[in-house]
Amino acid sequence: ASCGTSMVGSTHTKIVGGTTASHGEFPWQVSLMYGGSHVCGGTLIDSQWVATAAHCFEDYHNARYWTVGVGMHDRHHVYTTQVHHVRNLIVHTGYNSHTNLNDIALMKLDKPVDINTQYVRAACLPNAHDSFDQMTCTVTGWGATYFDENGNAPGAQFLRKVDVPTMSNYQCQYFLGRNNVHTSNICAGLRAGGKDACQGDSGGPLVCKKNGVWKLAGIVSWGYGCGDRNAPGVYTRVTSFLSWINQQKAAHP
Structure with missing residues (x-):
């Protein structure tokens, strides 16, 4: 089985906050x-x-x-x-x-x-030298980023997707502070806010399509994006x- 391929055609979404994915799209x-x-x-x-x-x-x-x-x-x-x-x-x-x-x-x-x-x-793992800088990538999830008082994870019923542009770590540090963004992170999201890791799940994928296959560029990390809608989302950089x-x-x- 070849990794990173989907039998369901993917359409790019520019809708703020994302849109529902098709079953099998990711x-x-x-x-x-x-x-x-x-x-x-x-x-x-x-x-x-x-x-x-x-x-x-x-x-x-x-x-x-x-x-x-x-x-x-x-x-x-x-x-x-x-x-x-x-x-x-x-x-x-x-x-x-x-x-x-x-x-x-x-x-x-x-x-x-x-x-x-x-x-x-399976998604493809990236190659060690893969760079995903300045690409439009996709984060997916049901939006379970925290627990409420009853122990329930609020979120969407159906899997959602949102396109986010990646940015350089230098740019990301400008928004979030140098101490918060490590070389082993990758950042993505719109400066205007509204599209961030809140749409995905903690631990979920940030995938980028390269040469026709989807590669796992990032893993939704914790503590960024949700509190401040003007902040990019911070992900674990898989190549690291x-x-x-x-x-x-x-x-x-």
Whole structure:
């Protein structure tokens, strides 16, 4: 199965706040559920591995209670066939919740999923030298970026997508402060506000289409974009963690 391809044609959306995706348009998008509730997004990077954000597991680090929904579109109707258990939960040991440094984690599913279907595919990992600067990329998710008092993650019923232009880290530091944006981050979003990581999920994908395939450029990180609509969204830059990903996969065959 070739990664980064969708059997559903994708139309660019310039609608502020995004628009509902078609089922199967972003088949690598997964839902990370804790005790059955959608908490974070994630991305299938092959048949058994999901990339997501470390901050999703600050309070919930027992792999036993996590499940992963694949091929989902409607958050309110999840079929048991779509739900997979987690064998390994690997949070980057260098993750710092104060600086958001190394905000990346991997989940290994208990068994491989078929990634050659209309609704389930893997996104391509970028090459080490891939640059996504000044591109229009797409962030997807159900909008679950926080818990409310009842422990419910508010958000959309159907998967949503929004196009966001990436910017240089230098530009991003101008908006957000030099100490908040690391070289291992990538920023995207409109200065006018309204389109930011609030539309996606924590841990979910920022994908960019290069040479006809969708590559995972970023992972929605924590703490930016939602409070201030004039701020770009800050993502974990996947090219900075390719060797870490390969190390973890090798260590958990």
